[in-house]
Amino acid sequence: MPDPSPFPRTEFLERLRRTKLQMEKRGVEVLLVTDGSAIVYLTGYTGESSYVPQLLLVQADVEEPTLYLRPMDVSGVLHTGFLAADHVIGYPESYVGNPDRSPFDFMIDAIVGMRLNGKRLGLDFGAVSGTTLGRFQKAFPDGRIVDVGNLVDWVRIVKSAAEVALIRQSAAICDAAVARAAEVVRPGVRECDAVAEVTAALIRGTPEHGAHRVVNPLMPSGTKTGTAHLTWTDTPYRAGTSVNVELGAFRYRYAAAIMRTISLGRPSDRLQRLHDSTVEGLEAALTAARPGATCGAVAEAFGKVSARNGFPKESRCGYPIGIDWLEPSASLRVGDRTELVPNMTFHLMLGMWVATDFGLVFSETFRITENGSESLSKTPRRLIVVE
Amino acid sequence: MPDPSPFPRTEFLERLRRTKLQMEKRGVEVLLVTDGSAIVYLTGYTGESSYVPQLLLVQADVEEPTLYLRPMDVSGVLHTGFLAADHVIGYPESYVGNPDRSPFDFMIDAIVGMRLNGKRLGLDFGAVSGTTLGRFQKAFPDGRIVDVGNLVDWVRIVKSAAEVALIRQSAAICDAAVARAAEVVRPGVRECDAVAEVTAALIRGTPEHGAHRVVNPLMPSGTKTGTAHLTWTDTPYRAGTSVNVELGAFRYRYAAAIMRTISLGRPSDRLQRLHDSTVEGLEAALTAARPGATCGAVAEAFGKVSARNGFPKESRCGYPIGIDWLEPSASLRVGDRTELVPNMTFHLMLGMWVATDFGLVFSETFRITENGSESLSKTPRRLIVVE
DSSP, X not given: OOOOOSSOHHHHHHHHHHHHXXXXXXXXXXXXXXXXXXXXXXXXXXXXXXXSOOEEEEETTOSSOEEEEOHHHHHHHHHHOOOOGGGEXXXXXXXXXXXTOOHHHXXXXXXXXXXXXXXXXXXXXXXXXXXXXXXXXXXXTTTTEEEOOSHHHXXXXXXXXXXXXXXXXXXXXXXXXXXXXXXXXXXXXXXXXXXXXXXXXXXXXXXXXXXXXXXXXXXXXXXXXXXXXXXXXXXXXXXXXXXXXXXXXXXXTEEEEEEEEEEESSOOHHHHHHHHHHHHHXXXXXXXXXXXXXXXXXXXXXXXXHHHTTOOOOSOOEEEEEBTEEOSSOOSOTTOOOBOOTTBEEEEEEEEEEETTEEEEEEEEEEEOSSSEEEOOXXXXXXXXXX | OOOOOSSOHHHHHHHHHHHHHHHHHHTOSEEEEOOHHHHXXXXXXXXXXXXXOOEEEEETTOSSOEEEEOHHHHHHHHHHOOOOGGGEEEOOGGXXXXXXXXXXXXXXXXXXXXXXXXXXXXXXXXXSBHHHHHHHHHHSTTTTEEEOOSHHHHHTTBOOHHHHHXXXXXXXXXXHHHHHHHHHOOTTSBHHHHHHHHHXXXXXXXXXXXXXXOOOOBOOBGGGGGOSSOOOOSSBOOTTOEEEEEEEEEETTEEEEEXXXXXXXXXXXXHHHHHHHHHHHHHHHHHHOOTTSBHHHHHHHHHHHHHHTTOOOXXXXXXXXXXXXXXXXXXXXXXXXXBOOTTBEEEEXXXXXXXXXXXXXXXXXXXXXXSSEEEOOXXXXXXXXXX
C-alpha cells in the first residue's frame, strides 16, 4: 500500500541520529516537534494537514518517533511516511474545532501516560502558539519543558545527496515554467490567464518528473513591480511595462525557486541597468559562496557590487531552501556568521524594489559544492524582453 | 496608483466598528492583530507576506489602524489596502532573519513610544508563537496585555453583501474547475498533468472573473482515497479506481471550496451507496441550516442520515469559509451552539474516509439566507463517472 518513497529508511534514521545528537547537546531526552516542515523531514509524511495540531515525539532512546495527528490523516502517513503503524496515533475528532479542549491536551495526556513527564522535555517555543505553550508549561511546570529553538531547522540545513537530487529536479521544473512565462505574458492577455499557464507548467513539470505541490506565483506588473508579495490580477498586461516573476516548484515537499523579470517592449535604461547590476552582483555572490565562507560574506559580495552600481540593498539576499521553500535558520544577510558547508542549498533572492512603483527581481537556487557553489537554475541570465 | 478595491472605504470602517465593539466588551483599548487573515480583513492588503512578523495596531479612539510590516511590503499595502500612507510603517530590515532580535521588538518599542503601554492591550495569544508572547509579556508585565482570543475571526464570521458576492464568484470558479477535472482525469494520464489543467482552470476563472490566489488541489486516487490531505503524484491514473477532488478558488483572498469524486469506470456498489448517502445527508444538512438553528444542528442532520445509511462520521461536517479558506471560529460539529445568522458562509465538507484505503468526498459552499440556506455551488450533485 505505501507509495514508493524518494528516500530509503536509512535516510530517516540518519536524520534522526543527527537530531538526537543535537538533543543530547541541549540536554533533552524527549523532543516534541510541532512544526509541519520538521515533521515532513523526520517522517516523510507529505500530507498538507499541519493547519491542525500535530506532534512528533522523538525519544533519545527509541529508534522510531511517534506521530500524533488527526485520525483522518493516519492513513496518509502510512501511505507516504516511513513510520510503523503503531507509531502513528490519531487523536479523537472531538478535540478538533472545540473551544473547550485542544488536541494538545490529548498529546499531553499521552506523554504523561507513557511516564515521559519525568524526563527532560524539549520544545521549540517559536513553533507553538502562546496558548499552546501555556498548556505545556502548566502540564510540565518548574522548567521541566525547555525551549530548544528551531533545532530541526538547523539539522536540515545540510542536505543529503537524495535531497539535492529532488531540489535539482524542482529547479528544472522552475526553468520550464519561466520558459512558459516568456511565451504567454503578452500585452492584452489577462494576468490570470498567463499565470494559469505558468502554474500549469509548475505542476506538469518535465516528462521525467512532475511536481507534487503548488504555491502562489508572485507576478506583479507595472507600478506594482515596486511591491514584494502581491500575486496577480485579472486585468490585461500593458505594453511598455514589466512583470516581476517569482516561482517555486516542489518535488515531494522539496522546493527550488527562481525569479526573472519580463519587459513588455524595449526595456528602459533604468530597468536594464538595474538588471545588469543585479546579475553582476549575483555572479559575485556565487563566487563568494564556498565551504568555509560565511552566509554574511555572500551577502557582502552582492551588496558591494550593487551599491557601487547605485543600487544599495537593505534587505537580505536569500535564505536556505528545502522542504516547503524557505527554511528559517541561517540567512544570506550581512553579519550572519553561519559557515557554509557542502550541500547546503539556498535561494539567492535578489528582489530589487528600488521605488514604491518600480522594481526588478532576479534569483537562482544554488548549492554549496566541495570547493565552491553550483547554481541549479539553468535559465539564461537575461532580462526577458517581449518585443 | 492604488488598484481598484472590491470594497469601499466604508466597508472597512464598518469592520473596524464591529471589531472595536468587541474590544470594548473585553475591556481593551488597544488591539494587537498579528494573524495574516485578520489583517487582510481589517485593511484590504492582499500581499502574501505573513510568513514574517506583521502587526496591526487598532486603537479604540483612532479611526484608522496602523500596520507594521517589512519595508518591502509597504508599497503592497498602498496598492491594495485602504490605509493612508502614514498608517503603514516599515520596520528595519536588520530585524529580519536575525537571531539577536525580532521585528516584534521594534513594534513593542513603537507601542511604548506612542505611550500606549499604559492602556489596556489585547492580543490573541493563539495567534503568536510562545516566544513572541514571552516578548510581549516581558514588555507589558503584570497582566497589562490580555488574551482576547480570536476576536476578529468571530467578527468576520458574518459576511457583508460585497463579501458574499466575491465568495459567489469564487464558487463559480470552483464549478468551472470541477468541470475541467471531469474532462481531463482519465486512465493513463499522469496525475500531475490532470492537476495542472485543473489548477489552470482555478486561476483562469471565468470570462468575467479571474482568480487571484491558488492553494494545492487535493486529488488522491486509488487506495489513497482513504486519506484526507495528500495532494497528487506523477504516476498515471488507473482504470477501475476513483479520485477524490478537493478544490478551492479565491477572488482577492475570498475562498469558496468544492469536493467531488470521480470514478474511472463503473463505480462499485459500495462507492455508489456511500455517494448517495452523502448527498442525502448534505441535503438534510442544508435544510437544517437556517437562521436561529445552531451549527451543531447542521452536523446532526447530516450525521443522522449518514449513520442510518451505515456510514457514521466522527469528524466535523465543515467550517466557516472566507478569507484564506477555513475560518477558525465556529464549527459544523455536533455540540457547537453557535447560532446561525444570515450571510454566514460555510464549507459543508463531507470527507467520508471510511477505510484506510477507501473513501469518498463531497462538498459545497453555502450561505445562510433570511429564512434558510443557499448553496453557492452549482455543480450537479452526482458522482462523476468516466466510462
